[in-house]
Amino acid sequence: MSAERLVVVGGDAAGMSAASQARRRRPASELEIVAFERGHHTSYSACGIPYFIGGDVEEIDDLVVRTPAEFREQQDIDVRIRHEVVEIDLDRRAVRVRDLEAGGERWEGFDKLVVATGATPRRPPIDGADAGGVHGVQVLDDGLAIRRALDEHKPRRAVVVGGGYIGLEMAEALVKEGLEVSLVDGAAQPMRTLDPDMGALIADALRGLGVTLHLEETVEAFETSDGRIRAVVTPGRTLDADLVVLGMGVRPNSGLAEAAGIAVGPTGGIVTDRRMRTRAEGVWAAGDCVQTRHLVSGEPIAIALGTHANKQGRVAGVNAGGGYATFPGVVGTAVAKICHFEVARTGLNEAEAASAGFETLSVTVESTTRAGYYPGATSMKTKLVVEKRSGRLLGAQIVGEENAAKRIDGLAIALWNGMTAEQMTGLDLGYAPPFSPVWDPVLIAARKAAERVEQAG
Known part of the structure; x- marks a missing residue:
């Protein structure tokens, strides 16, 4: 009995996560996996590019997590760089591949397909x-x-x-x-x-x-x-x-899929279900080329982040390999370092919340990243956006100096679980002078937001 063939279009986070997860579930004797990547690299951190330009990262290869040779030798995944898929034929169950170095095109068949074509800069x-x-x-x-x-x-x-x-x-x-x-x-x-x-x-x-x-x-x-x-x-x-x-910014690179008749949503991203399946039989999609669901607004959204791409790729690969996994959606958590500031956000800002139909209240508090008397304490601002009547957390933003941004993770967890500001005031957060004031900025902001909700009636 011949092995089935999984073709992956795109060799970065989503595509190679999918390939790796499918391989974990089925050996090469049962499932041949071929990944086509039009660039020179696979499985890399595009987020690190500014740090390479600015000299914080010395070599571009430092941003590469795994090379094509490592995929071939360690996982029996046939990765072909500088090969661009230019057409998907769902009836023929094949993709047309262009060799960007040697020239020429050929058709490559598939039984299962993962589309992970990423995003395109605007x-x-x-x-x-x-x-x-x-x-x-x-x-x-x-x-x-x-x-x-x-x-x-x-x-x-x-x-x-x-x-x-x-x-x-x-x-x-x-x-x-x-x-x-x-x-x-x-x-x-x-x-x-x-x-x-x-x-x-x-x-x-x-x-x-x-x-x-x-x-x-x-x-x-x-x-x-x-x-x-x-x-x-x-x-x-x-x-x-x-x-x-x-x-x-970027837009989903979904043109290849759309030309093949695969459904694309209002965001420009490929439409998938929770298992990252497209509406085409035996075809999954993952990463920056897809749209997903915002768990606070309930609306479709396309967010290009490596965190989502890796998770979605894992889900697609588990399912393509015969397992079961789902991707529930996102709350839009992101962090960045800009100058001396750490910047973070999750959920909806005020304008986004209003657009989604919420009546909101917001509070902004100033605090310090450590106990005020401890050396190295720096200032930070924390802003919470909550629903006016229920007090449910809708979004949060942080701008501060060292050790400020990662506090957004606790707020993202609260958001994910639908917590109210009042419930958040009781969170049992870690405290020691080198890490936080006795009242963590998250707790101060939650208390202020709960008070505003109570005052608003």
Whole structure:
């Protein structure tokens, strides 16, 4: 009896997690696994790219968790890098694969398929967005291209377009490399996933680092010369630029699946059930290319994070391998280090909560990361958004210095379990002077939120 064949499209977090989990459940004699990856690397940390650019990580290979050779030798998974799947034929049960090095295309059959095509950086739909010196930040090859540009072209002026996590981390990295950095963003503040009062802290920190912010401005044009970027034009100014980094976020790379007739949702992500199955028989999808369910708003959402990709890939692989696993959804927890600040959020901010139909109350408290008398205590702000009548936690944000951000994990757990502010006041959190004041900032914020709910009646 011949082995079944599982084909995985995409060789990063979701795809290789799926392949590994399927292999754990079925040996190579029962299930042949082939993974196609169009880039040069597999199973890597794209989140580490800004730290590679800024010199905190010395070698790009340090960001690679497992190489194609390791997958082949240790798990009997046939990983083929520089091979791009350009078509899925569900009737034929095959994918058309292009060899990006040797050239040529061929059809590869499958019995089961996992689509893990990731996300694509957003680019403004204007001329010059593909010029030399304009870079997205999504895969390790992007990081290498930026590093090469810094070393070979010696740029002096950089413009970062977009004020999300990657945009801000890249702005800081480029300042560390000695560049004059401007940031353009259409919002009134960077990090629009935070409420304005919390985002203002990040804006001030960036200015203090030397980043020039041009907020509430959009890019109208890219000026180029001999195919390379020379300036970024907004309604208010022209910014000279030797290097441009696009930090405008990403969109699900679902076009391949959609062209094959696999359902795509309103977010642009592939539609799956809780077992990461698509509506096509024998086809799973996972990672940044899919949409999932926000457990607070109940709405579909596409969030590109390695944490979700690994979990979804695990679920897809368990099920493709004959097991049973589910992915329930997300609450949108994220952390970042911007300048001297640690930044964290989970759940909904005020605007998101209002859009989802909630009436809300919010509190913001200032505290310290350690007991005030203990050396190294630094300030932090914690903000909670709760439902007006029930007091149910809807979201939280933290901006602080060292040891602040990971407190978001406790708040994410409370959010996941539908706790109210009043219930949170009794949480048994760890205390010792090097780690927390006797009243942890989370407990102070919960108590203040519970009091507001009681006062509001």
